[in-house]
Amino acid sequence: MIATSLAVFTAGPFAFAQAPDGAAAFKRDCAQCHASPAADSRAPNLDALRKLTPEAVNNALTIGTMRLQGAVLTDPERRAIVQYLAGRPLDDSSAIPTAGRCPTSTAMSDPASGAHWNGWGAGITNTRFQPRERGGLTAAQVPNLKLKWAFGFPGVTSARSQPAVAGGRLFVGSDSGVVYSLDAKTGCIHWTYRAEAGIRSALVVGPRVGPGSKGYAVYFADGVANAYALDASSGKQLWMRKLDDHRLARVTGSPTLHEGRLYVPTSGLGEEGQGGRAQYECCTFRGSVSAIDVTTGAVVWKSYMITEEPKPRSKNKEGVQTWGPSGAGIWAAPTVDVKRNAIYVSTGNGYSGPPQPTTDAVIALDLQSGKIRWVNQTTPNDVWTLGCQAENPNNPNCPEKLGPDLDFSASPILTTLANGRDLIVIPQKSGLAFALDPDKQGAIVWQYRAGQGSGLGGVWGAAVDDRRAYVSVADMLTKAPGGMHAVNLETGERIWYTPPAARLCGTAPGCTAGQGAAVTAIPGIVFSGSMDGGLRAYAAESGTVVWEFDTNREFQTVDGVKANGGAMDGPGPVVAGGMLYLNSGNAGIIGRPGNVLLAFGVD
Secondary structure, rough: EEEEEEOOOOEEEEEEOOOOOOHHHHHHHHHHHOOHHHHHHHHOOOOHHHOHHHHHHHHHOOOOOOOOHHOOOOOHHHHHHHHHOOOOOOOOOOOOOOEEEEOOOOOOOOOOOOOEEEOOOOOOOOOOOOOOHHHHOOOHHHHHHEEEEEEOOOOOOOOOOOOOEOOOOOOOEEOOOOEEEEEEEOOOEEEEEEEOOOOOOOOOOEOOOOOOOOOEEEEEEEEEEEEEEEOOOOOEEEEEEEEEOOOOOOOOOEEEEOOOEEEEEEEOHHHHHHHOOOOOOOOOOEEEEEEOOOOOEEEEEEOOOOOOOOEEEEEOOOOOOEEEEEEOOOOOOOOOOOOEEEEEEEEEEEEEOOOOOOEEEEEEEEOOOOOOOEEEEEEOOOOOOOOOOOOOOOOOOOEOOOOOOOOOOOOEEEEEEOOOOOEEEEOOOHHHHHHHEEEOEEEEEEEEEEOOOOOOOOOOOEEEEOOOEEEEOOOOOOOOOOEEEEEEEOOOEEEEEEEEOOOOOOOOOOOOOOOOOOOOEEEEEEEEOOOOEEEEEEOOOOOOOOEEEEEEEEOOOOOOOEEEEEOOOOOEEEEHHHHHHEEOOOOOOOOOOOOOEEEEEEE
């Protein structure tokens, strides 16, 4: 890796890796359909593709007809294919905004004091509840929230990294791999840094640790399974660590920081999307969590969620060797239980058999060693890959019987009832939400049916306060997506249900009422972003919608970047210092494009 400081654009270094071979990537991932398409195929041939502009190819792979195939590519691979086909690279001259710089940059204040939202769930237990002293926003003020400023992410069509607010600054990543340090009040830019791939995780801030260390660091991970530490004041890289050498390893879940260690999960979105292809040796990825020493970036321990290494299975009709078991990616931030010296993660489906007991499960690991203590699997035999039929008796690339694809995509929530009992609360793509007993090997205390369940569209996070759990509904493949539930924490009984509102995006392509984005709670209010582009605030006692904001428009931005809102899926709103921050835009496998960070406050 070569680190170079570009003074005009950034106070932090850009990180460059060896560029992928565009011709080889095209041959591996695209040639099956485009090199010699059949006469009746609608796929353009190579000559036709080479007449397109780089922007047209890129748009097809990110927001257009090829976005399913493009979703399995890393950012460098996609760019290499674009350059190979179009004969020139994408124009990155505006990849980092030059307008909107802060006139001065004072030292950061202590991230742990005053107003802050740090990491995915506003703390290591991932409750996604922000108390009054840190949030600074009351239920009575919420109906008066107004847009204070907007920030545009250049060169991207999704805004999927949840911000961290600490020490008077806001830290957020982008799909282009750029990390921004913004002023939390005004949105002006303190510094930028470019990672090696796009960033979907939340960022987390903590003290720098080690001999002679001073100040604070910001930690995050990227789309090719690298973890990073940057100096929070300047953006200077402190270290970078590759966590998984598998070509299709990704980090979608956010790192969790605790007592000098950073716990980072990995998922295998890329392989899950490739497994059904006859040319692919399905499948070898195994989800994992790594504990990293924040002083050096060294890996203290790494635990795979499938403990058995993949072994050769049979060869398919193309003569390609297949492998298994595989899968069990971790999509969400780990949760730390200090009392039990444990860490909890949730896993996704398997990609290839034989079926494993650790897929679609909540798993407890020892915090110090990473050894698995217990597993609660709620959906057994869920082996699923893209491109497979319901029944596949003669295709070893696919499971004989395709699983329902009912991942856990949310973090486990560790919460304490009024009577002192601890529970782990988590929703699943199955439409069920669970409360588990951490003292009884994760035994189910209650389960609640919030939706019908759907293989498409994750439920990225519930929230809890002292009495209720708040669960939104995705259900993207059903006739009735969306809606919000409040559940009694102690009994699992429904307190209220609010059906989805009328869709703000109308009949636009990709418009749906699904509410898979993580929800956020403050005293008296629950916030939920929707795939229809709407952010809504619900009264915690009744479920009444008391405020709504439509992000489906173009915004004037503080950095001069053209930006608009779109679908919201993945990260949730962040509340700190009397402000509410929200990213809008998701042009992934589902959704509608957008590239804006919005900041709200009251007068």
